Amino acid sequence: MLTVPIEIQILFAGILFLLGLIGLLVRRNMIYMLMSIEIMFNSAGLVFVIAANHWKQPDGQVMFIFILAVTAVEVAIGLALLLQVYHHFKTLDADSVNKLKDYN
Amino acid sequence: MNIFFYIAAVVAIISTIMAISGKNAIHSLLFLILSLLAVSVIFYLLNAPFIAALEVIIYAGAIMVLFIFVTMMLNVGIENKNGNKLTNPRKWIVSSILAAILLVDFILALKNVPASPSVDQVILPKQVGISLFSTYLLAVEIAAILLMAGVIGAYHLGSQKKKVTHRFLEKK
Numbered sequence: 227m228l229t230v231p232i233e234i235q236i237l238f239a240g241i242l243f244l245l246g247l248i249g250l251l252v253r254r255n256m257i258y259m260l261m262s263i264e265i266m267f268n269s270a271g272l273v274f275v276i277a278a279n280h281w282k283q284p285d286g287q288v289m290f291i292f293i294l295a296v297t298a299v300e301v302a303i304g305l306a307l308l309l310q311v312y313h314h315f316k317t318l319d320a321d322s323v324n325k326l327k328d329y330n
Numbered sequence: 331m332n333i334f335f336y337i338a339a340v341v342a343i344i345s346t347i348m349a350i351s352g353k354n355a356i357h358s359l360l361f362l363i364l365s366l367l368a369v370s371v372i373f374y375l376l377n378a379p380f381i382a383a384l385e386v387i388i389y390a391g392a393i394m395v396l397f398i399f400v401t402m403m404l405n406v407g408i409e410n411k412n413g414n415k416l417t418n419p420r421k422w423i424v425s426s427i428l429a430a431i432l433l434v435d436f437i438l439a440l441k442n443v444p445a446s447p448s449v450d451q452v453i454l455p456k457q458v459g460i461s462l463f464s465t466y467l468l469a470v471e472i473a474a475i476l477l478m479a480g481v482i483g484a485y486h487l488g489s490q491k492k493k494v495t496h497r498f499l500e501k502k
Contacts, residue, residue: 228375230335235376238339242346242369249350257355257401261362265346268369268389279376284457287381288466291458294388295473299480301393305400306487312404313490 228279235276242269256311256318260304267297334439335375341432342368348424355401357421359394364429366390371436380455 246265253259271290278286311323345365352358366389373382462470 228331228335228377230332235335238343238372241343245343245346245350253350255355257397257404258350258358261358261397262350264362264389264393265350265365268366272369272372275373275376275378275381278453279378282451282453284453284461285465287378287453287458288462290381291384291462292466292469292473294384295477298388298393299476301396302480302484303487305396306484308400309403310487318404 232276232280236273239269239272239276242266242272254320256308256320259320260301260308263300263304264297267293267300331375331439331442334435334442335372337431337435338368338371338375341365341428341435342372345425345428356398357425359397359401361425363390363394364425364432366394367429368432371432371439374436375439377452379452380458 243266246262246269249262249265250259253262271293274286274289274293276286278284278290308318312318315323342365345361345368349358349361349365352361366385370382370385370390373379373385
């Protein structure tokens, strides 16, 4: 079966998480920001499954199912908010939604 | 067996980079689906076939389709110029090659699996279900409450409210 060292597997999940973080910090389009959050959730779940495989316990896979539920809720709420933002501001740029900002 | 893991990992990383650096939102979402499929192959290789199926069905099948519907509804990032035709191979050649590599990788990995996997190696869905509904029963109920709150919140936020103001009070 699979004999990849667990450091390499965790490194792969870390690279995916880092890519999601870079996307979240760099992109200003809200769709891309939500996508990056998805990537990060997915890599976190990947770490759980790696651990479940390493210790041969089903608990990690159970945690992945919970992450799946949280992700589904987050996407539904996030996309509803995104629709409202687009309806009000006619743009998806995260920097243009700054009505709460203090203008001195 | 290890080479399949590395190939799927490389496909996942490349398609994730393409997803977060793209210009067209639909193309980026399709690259993200490819990345999720590659991670699903990795789940399969990590002795978690149930999680691999869930990843394809829920992540790539439901969540990403929701994303694509919203992106199409907003109609942003679509340039209707000549460059967006399917006849332009630059638009689809990279993703096609990546998807073909992933498909071959997965088929070869399926063929290399021993005929009867030892039960103590693969974590079967039965064990996951038993653990889910005995040890983690309270967490399942909390997740159900969370999903309920999500449904209500999405319905409330998604509804378009009619503006009720007198026409003299409207700012021009």
